[in-house]
């Protein structure tokens with residue numbers, strides 16, 4: 001066991017493992033790229049309708065359905081389904097099937113939590129805003145989004161961390177990323193490499209989590225502690241953990 | 244002037260209307276209080292004025308202009324609105340909360356800041372509170388911010404839905420006083436909703452009593468309501484102590500005073516004792532013209548022929564015409580003779596007796 005950990009440390013200390021197209025730095029960059037791209041795309045698609053429906057306080061059923069569908073389909077299955085489609089469309093292997101799988105993974109919790117966050121903004125605030133003469137879009141941008149901001153950012157963070165962890169699957173369909181170390185390690189029965197790959201994925205996921213936490217502390221006002229209506233955020237569902 | 248004409252509101256999926264053919268006129272500068280049991284349609288009526296709720300039928304006009312002719316958000320920027328839950332924005336400071344409507348109206352920064360400071364002054368909020376967040380304020384302070392925010396763009400009309408419902412009775416009484424003081428200076432047209440009849444009597448120039456279904460049972464100044472309730476519902480709602488409540492609304496100046504047991508200087512003792520007997524007291528006061536010289540008890544007159552030369556006692560409790568009958572009752576009861584004297588500065592106006600006050604109660 002000690003020997004094994006020693007080997008892992010030695011693996012990390014070997015400069016040859018860091019540089020080059022198949023090195024740790026290159027693979028990390030690929031991993032970050034596809035994760036960021038999928039998360040941002042999912043946010044762009046999920047947030048506007050979620051905010052709109054949350055403002056109207058209609059569509060709770062849709063929100064629940066979306067998250068349940070998302071929960072029911074494993075990312076691996078999405079890759080398997082996306083692969084032939086992607087090839088048929090001439091998009092090739094690798095990037096697009098993985099992107100689709102990660103996009104489909106990130107979207108439901110973002111949609112549902114954003115919807116819930118907006119819809120559960122204290123109705124008294126909305127009524128006060130409307131009663132003072134804000135237009136519907138002003139109510140959304142000046143009251144609902146700022147008040148729900150912590151929930152929305154949390155929703156994005158939870159999705160992003162899941163995406164980073166799941167992007168490992170990209171290696172299965174010939175895209176790069178840190179998953180390569182795991183897949184290739186299995187292929188050549190190099191347990192040290194598999195373990196090192198696992199550590200790298202976990203490390204990147206944690207870094208993502210910490211990055212978001214720092215962002216939240218810096219830029220998102222904690223309305224939870226300032227809310228006049230207590231527990232504004234208390235019963236908002238946290239994104240379901242994906243299998 | 245706000246005019247509601249035959250206004251009916253029937254919510255979707257409900258059989259009985261929440262408000263039923265309500266006609267009500269609110270004149271400029273008066274405080275009208277809508278009061279009634281829970282669910283009688285007070286909030287619905289209020290929200291129809293600023294179109295948070297649209298009436299099913301009937302018309303509402305402000306200064307002769309039908310409110311449905313305006314964009315709702317334009318209309319609302321000209322009407323101050325205070326909701327029961329206050330609804331301060333938790334992510335904005337007190338300053339930003341107060342500045343909400345001026346910002347919507349596009350006022351320039353310097354003007355907004357001047358106005359915010361002015362309102363903090365008017366509503367008795369310290370300038371140091373402006374940079375706090377709502378969660379850092381007491382309940383009473385939040386209420387004041389809510390009122391300041393509603394007044395920010397100086398709207399001629401103020402709608403207030405149970406504005407003091409969320410604070411304890413002591414703070415509530417203080418906020419009520421502040422509102423009356425504010426109104427003396429600002430002369431807004433105020434429509435205020437409450438389910439507390441005492442608050443209605445205290446604040447309203449006129450009070451509209453509604454029963455469930457939004458039926459207007461009586462619309463009159465508080466004094467008139469208490470003196471002449473239109474029907475059993477109103478009488479019940481006012482409570483069995485409505486006579487006593489009325490005393491706080493009647494000023495001494497409003498009623499006729501009695502001269503009381505008074506005599507001019509030089510009166511002989513026999514005559515003075517006859518006056519005491521008439522009022523059933525054991526003392527008499529000496530008045531020269533409209534100057535009160537003081538009073539003396541019966542036993543001090545023994546062995547004299549006239550009242551001149553005795554030492555007279557001053558009146559310690561002095562009512563003024565501005566005092567209410569409630570205060571007069573208090574004064575009269577605490578003097579052992581059940582009579583209190585009324586003065587306008589040094590001028591003696593007359594006396595008021597418990598008996599006279601009780602006649603006002605039963606009237």
Ligand SMILES: Nc1ncnc2c1ncn2[C@@H]1O[C@H](COP(=O)(O)OP(=O)(O)OP(=O)(O)O)[C@@H](O)[C@H]1O
Nearest residue numbers: 254255257261280281282283284285286287288438
């Ligand atoms: N959006 C709505 N949909 C259906 N019914 C409603 C709605 N809003 C109010 N009502 C009903 O209309 C009636 C009047 O309600 P309203 O809120 O005006 O009462 P209120 O006099 O303000 O009562 P309270 O003193 O409890 O605040 C009630 O029976 C209420 O249930």
Ligand SMILES: [Mg+2]
Nearest residue numbers: 285286287404
């Ligand atoms: Mg109400």
